Amino acid sequence: MTQSLVRFSCVASLLTAVAGMTPFPVVAEQAPGVIASGALAVRKLADGGSLEIVAGDRPVLRYNYQLVPEPPEVKGRINAGNRKYAVPRCDYIHPLYGPKGEVLTDDWVPDHPHHRGIYWAWPEVDWQGKRGDLHALQQVFARPTGKVDTAQGPDFAQITAENEWRWEDRTPIVREQVTIRVGRQAGPGRCVDLHFRFTTIGENVQVARRGQNLYGGLNVRLSQTTDQQITPFTDPPTATPRRAWAQRSGVPRGGQAAVGLTILQSPTNPDYPGDWVQYPEIFWIQPTFPAAGTRYTIGKDRPLELHYRLWISEGKLGPETLKQLWDAYKASL
Numbered sequence: 001m002t003q004s005l006v007r008f009s010c011v012a013s014l015l016t017a018v019a020g021m022t023p024f025p026v027v028a029e030q031a032p033g034v035i036a037s038g039a040l041a042v043r044k045l046a047d048g049g050s051l052e053i054v055a056g057d058r059p060v061l062r063y064n065y066q067l068v069p070e071p072p073e074v075k076g077r078i079n080a081g082n083r084k085y086a087v088p089r090c091d092y093i094h095p096l097y098g099p100k101g102e103v104l105t106d107d108w109v110p111d112h113p114h115h116r117g118i119y120w121a122w123p124e125v126d127w128q129g130k131r132g133d134l135h136a137l138q139q140v141f142a143r144p145t146g147k148v149d150t151a152q153g154p155d156f157a158q159i160t161a162e163n164e165w166r167w168e169d170r171t172p173i174v175r176e177q178v179t180i181r182v183g184r185q186a187g188p189g190r191c192v193d194l195h196f197r198f199t200t201i202g203e204n205v206q207v208a209r210r211g212q213n214l215y216g217g218l219n220v221r222l223s224q225t226t227d228q229q230i231t232p233f234t235d236p237p238t239a240t241p242r243r244a245w246a247q248r249s250g251v252p253r254g255g256q257a258a259v260g261l262t263i264l265q266s267p268t269n270p271d272y273p274g275d276w277v278q279y280p281e282i283f284w285i286q287p288t289f290p291a292a293g294t295r296y297t298i299g300k301d302r303p304l305e306l307h308y309r310l311w312i313s314e315g316k317l318g319p320e321t322l323k324q325l326w327d328a329y330k331a332s333l
Contacts (some may be wrong), residue, residue: 040157040182042150049090051148053157053182060182061096061192063159064089064116065144070108077110084138085114091142091163092119093180098259099189099314102252106223111282115221120178120196120306122207122216125165126295127173134165135216141169142176155184164201172201174298189260189313194218199303207304208295209288215277217289218308220263225250227258229316230285232276243326244273246285249316260316263287264329266307270296307333 040055049066052059067088078086086108094107094117105117114136121142123135132139147162158181165174179195209216225248232246244265249258265273265287271294274287289306290296298304309329311317317325 039152039154040184041152042157042159051150051159051161053159053180055185058101059095059097060157060190061093061180063161063180064092064094065148065161066090067143068107074108074110074113078113079110082110082113085112085136087114087137089114089116089137089141090144091161091176091178092116094118096192096261096310096312098252098255098312099185100255100257100259102255102259103223104252104259104261104312106221106283109221109282112221115219115282115284117221118194118310119219120194120217121219123210123214124206124208124212124216124295126206126208127167128203130167132167135210135219140165140167140173142166143169157182165205173203174205175199175201189311189317192310192312194306194308194310196306197303198298198305200298200300204297204299204302206295206297208290209292212294213292215284215286215288217274218263218287218306220284220286222248222261222283222285224253224283225259227251228280228283230278230280232278232285233319233322234273234276241267241327241330242273243323244276244287245322245326246276246278246287247317247322248283248285258315260311260313262311262313262317262322262325264309264311264326266309266333267330268333269306270304 043052051063053061067090069088070086094105095103096105098104107116121134123133125132125134125140134140142163143166145162149160151158160179163176164172167173177197181193183191228250230248234244235242247262249260251258271291274289277288278285
């Protein structure tokens with residue numbers, strides 16, 4: 001698929017998935033308070049370390065590229081047992097906003113202060129016979145290299161950034177490239193495409209889930225909601241195609257209506273489909289990688305590439321709509 005069609009696919013996907021709608025490039029003017037549906041753009045924030053993708057003058061998401069220090073107001077809320085996890089962090093998405101500006105993610109939460117919105121990290125990172133924890137910010141850390149590119153057009157805005165995983169915050173061991181592409185709001189939703197590429201800088205690095213069977217990969221710590229529903233779905237192994245998605249819906253704090261956030265897994269990912277791991281009590285749902293009971297070896301000649309699509313919608317989407325959205329995502333790859 002050509003780049004222009006990929007850019008349009010986020011818009012076309014939802015329009016074709018919602019009954020009675022067909023793809024067209026014009027979106028009606030939004031009411032006050034709703035995220036604008038015009039041209040998207042990338043802007044650098046005054047803090048110098050964050051990039052925001054905006055629609056008009058309203059934010060869609062913030063990518064925290066540079067180091068984010070612990071906010072002063074957080075210090076007194078974290079108990080002594082969790083203090084070691086309350087360390088500066090970077091390379092993650094927070095906030096992610098809903099259709100009316102609702103904050104959908106959380107950061108610096110007292111129960112797990114290392115949780116940081118949407119982030120891609122593993123609790124078991126093995127290098128030279130040693131183990132670090134990129135997920136919990138112990139021993140190995142993602143750090144920006146300063147190489148950032150942005151692009152934008154009528155129907156998309158995109159950030160591509162390079163980071164390094166640094167052992168003991170000094171020795172680079174993995175080079176990471178992340179691409180975050182946001183599509184124009186169309187009807188009741190918009191999409192965010194995520195693409196990650198990891199290659200080693202020297203020796204091989206292995207990554208695994210916690211205990212090789214719990215969390216790890218694309219981690220998603222969401223904000224508190226009322227009436228929360230988490231509905232993961234994976235087709236049986238015999239299905240063709242085999243679809244995999246999960247939706248969290250609920251009314252965000254300060255919101256007036258339910259917002260849906262759906263994670264679509266790409267069938268191009270190794271070990272597809274990843275297991276769904278959820279912890280509803282802490283507002284957590286994620287597609288895991290690698291497969292349970294395994295470690296994935298990243299090498300210079302064996303990069304790891306992962307793709308996901310997020311759908312942000314007004315209200316909870318039904319199974320038939322989600323099926324069509326997954327099919328449209330697959331067609332765009």
